[in-house]
Every structure is written in C-alpha cells, then in structure tokens.
Amino acid sequence: MKKQTLYDNHGRPISYLRLAVTDRCNLRCFYCMPEEGIRYLPKKELLTFEEIERLVRILAQNGVSKIRLTGGEPFVRTDLMQLIRKIVSIEGVEHVHLTTNGILTAPYIHELKQLGIASVNLSLDTLDRERFKTITRRDEFENTWNTLQQLMAQDIPVKINAVVMEDKNIDDIIPMIELTRTHNVSVRFIEEMPFNGEGNHYTRLVWTYKKILEWIRSHYPDLQKTEDEPHATAYHYQVPGYRGTVGVIAAYSRTFCGSCNRIRVTAQGVLKTCLYDDGVLNIKELMRAGLSDEALEAKLLRAFASRPRDGFEAEAHRRSKFVMESMSTIGG
Numbered sequence: 001m002k003k004q005t006l007y008d009n010h011g012r013p014i015s016y017l018r019l020a021v022t023d024r025c026n027l028r029c030f031y032c033m034p035e036e037g038i039r040y041l042p043k044k045e046l047l048t049f050e051e052i053e054r055l056v057r058i059l060a061q062n063g064v065s066k067i068r069l070t071g072g073e074p075f076v077r078t079d080l081m082q083l084i085r086k087i088v089s090i091e092g093v094e095h096v097h098l099t100t101n102g103i104l105t106a107p108y109i110h111e112l113k114q115l116g117i118a119s120v121n122l123s124l125d126t127l128d129r130e131r132f133k134t135i136t137r138r139d140e141f142e143n144t145w146n147t148l149q150q151l152m153a154q155d156i157p158v159k160i161n162a163v164v165m166e167d168k169n170i171d172d173i174i175p176m177i178e179l180t181r182t183h184n185v186s187v188r189f190i191e192e193m194p195f196n197g198e199g200n201h202y203t204r205l206v207w208t209y210k211k212i213l214e215w216i217r218s219h220y221p222d223l224q225k226t227e228d229e230p231h232a233t234a235y236h237y238q239v240p241g242y243r244g245t246v247g248v249i250a251a252y253s254r255t256f257c258g259s260c261n262r263i264r265v266t267a268q269g270v271l272k273t274c275l276y277d278d279g280v281l282n283i284k285e286l287m288r289a290g291l292s293d294e295a296l297e298a299k300l301l302r303a304f305a306s307r308p309r310d311g312f313e314a315e316a317h318r319r320s321k322f323v324m325e326s327m328s329t330i331g332g
Contacts, residue, residue: 005063008273008307016231016262017056017064021080022046022072023267026103028137029125031163031192035137047269049083051287053090055265058297060092064263068097068121072267075104081111088115097121099161102147103140109150119157122148125165126172127179135168152183159186159247164207173212174219180244188234188247189216193275209235209250216246231261251275257310271300273307274314280306 095118132141234247264272269284308314
C-alpha cells in the first residue's frame with residue numbers, strides 16, 4: 001500500500017522521479033555535449049533493469065507516483081520497452097512519461113499507447129532541417145518529425161521541448177508556436193543551461209525566460225496566460241483560437257524551485273535532489289554492497305530531508321566549482 005507523500009525539509013512534496021536509463025545519445029546537441037561527444041560509461045556502470053525496478057518500487061511505496069524515463073536518449077538502451085512494461089505495473093506508479101529525441105521512437109509508439117504512457121516530451125529545437133543538423137550535428141530531422149506525427153496520430157499527449165539559443169534557432173520560435181494553431185501540442189521554450197560538458201557558452205544568458213516571452217508577445221500581443229499545474233516548471237500561455245499551448249521554462253533563472261517536487265537519478269545510479277547539485281547519494285553502490293530495502297529507504301529519506309532551498313544554493317554547495325557535466329549524464 002502506498003504511503004503518505006514525502007515532504008522535504010522545506011515542506012515541498014516529493015512525488016516525481018526523473019530517471020536516466022542511459023548516458024548515451026545518438027545526437028550531439030550544441031547545448032548538451034561537445035561535438036566529439038562525452039566518455040560514455042561501460043554498461044556495468046549503469047543501473048541494471050532489476051536495480052531500476054527495485055528503486056522505483058521503494059520510491060513508489062513512499063509516495064513517488066510519477067516516473068519520467070530520460071537519458072541520454074532512452075531508446076538507445078537495449079530492450080527499453082521491457083523496462084517500461086515492468087515500471088507501469090508497479091503498485092503506486094500512476095503516471096509514466098518519456099523524454100526522447102524521437103529518432104528511434106516511432107516503432108514503439110503503438111505499444112506505448114497500449115501501456116498507457118501519460119505523455120512524451122519530444123526534444124525538437126527547430127523545424128528547419130539544416131538548422132537541425134547544425135544544432136544536433138546529425139541529419140536526423142525526418143525521423144524526429146515522423147515520431148511527432150505518429151505521437152499525435154495516436155493521441156499521446158506531446159510536449160515539444162526547444163532550447164532557445166542565440167544565433168542558433170531564434171527564427172524558429174514563431175514557426176514552432178504556429179504548430180499549436182492546428183495541433184493540440186504544447187511547445188515549450190527553455191532557457192539554455194550550462195550542462196553541455198563545457199560550461200556556459202555565453203558570458204551571460206541573453207535569452208532569459210523574460211526575453212523569450214517578450215519576443216513571443218511582440219508577435220502575439222493577445223497572448224493569454226493559462227493556469228499552470230501544481231509543481232509546473234513552465235509558465236503556460238495560449239494564442240486565442242489556437243488548439244495547443246505555449247510554455248516558457250526558466251531553467252537557468254530557476255524561478256520554480258519553491259514548488260519543486262522532483263528528484264533525479266542518473267544512469268549510473270546517483271541521486272540528485274536538485275538539478276544543480278553534483279550528486280548526494282550513490283544508490284548503485286549501496287545496492288551492490290548488499291543494502292536491504294529498509295536500509296536503502298532510510299538513506300533516501302535522509303537525503304530528501306536535506307534538500308537545498310533552490311538551485312542557487314545547490315550550485316553553491318557543489319564539490320566542483322564549475323558546472324561542467326553534460327545533460328546527457330544527469331538525465332535532463
């Protein structure tokens with residue numbers, strides 16, 4: 001039986017796990033990793049499916065009801081659907097979501113629908129094939145676009161995630177919003193973060209969430225604010241008469257920390273209670289050392305009871321001075 005929802009030391013509920021199943025990716029996106037890629041972990045260094053299932057069961061017994069599978073690119077991991085089948089059947093897990101770049105996803109969409117996947121976040125930063133090649137350093141636009149079409153055809157809720165980058169994809173903001181005219185999708189524009197394996201690309205962030213919103217309003221002056229769900233990371237809007245919605249995520253400005261209900265586990269099994277910390281508990285090592293479920297649960301609860309107030313506090317307490325990880329290694 002599911003226990004009462006967990007609360008951290010700041011009174012925020014913990015009900016959402018973002019779980020990276022791999023650090024590998026078939027793209028080399030500008031904002032995520034260097035052009036030459038990153039040093040991927042050997043498979044033995046990743047959490048096994050059995051370890052992932054065990055962790056999810058423990059967390060679900062403590063009130064974590066929403067699971068998002070991320071990467072890297074999750075479909076690069078062999079037999080991912082086998083893991084998804086197990087997770088959706090775990091008692092206490094109410095919603096399973098996916099984040100993907102869509103390149104390998106299309107063959108599995110029908111089964112994802114059957115399994116009741118709650119939504120898919122599709123990483124798509126441009127609608128232009130050449131700009132897609134420039135940003136991702138791969139010529140895979142058609143595969144991602146095909147996945148989007150199939151997801152919509154299956155009526156699986158889709159959120160398109162677009163990282164806004166100066167001199168890269170500003171010209172795509174309005175065309176992407178136009179997707180919401182006739183399609184019931186959410187297009188979300190995200191501030192670029194320093195998790196690219198190299199550190200900040202800019203001396204200061206130019207395209208803040210405020211500037212993104214100002215740019216949108218300059219083209220859609222009648223843009224309407226809509227209600228944000230509890231614990232939402234995005235500010236949501238809608239162009240009158242359009243079917244879909246528009247979101248702006250202050251990922252670098254970190255304006256939503258006060259209602260954060262999410263924790264992260266990296267592909268190598270490290271718990272992050274904030275995106276900006278550098279890991280607070282090595283779950284994989286504890287499991288492989290033979291820790292019982294009860295002992296592991298106790299360590300998890302202690303970690304949840306000492307979360308930083310916000311991303312700025314987490315960053316200030318990092319062991320390493322600079323943020324140099326790739327988003328691929330920490331699960332988005």
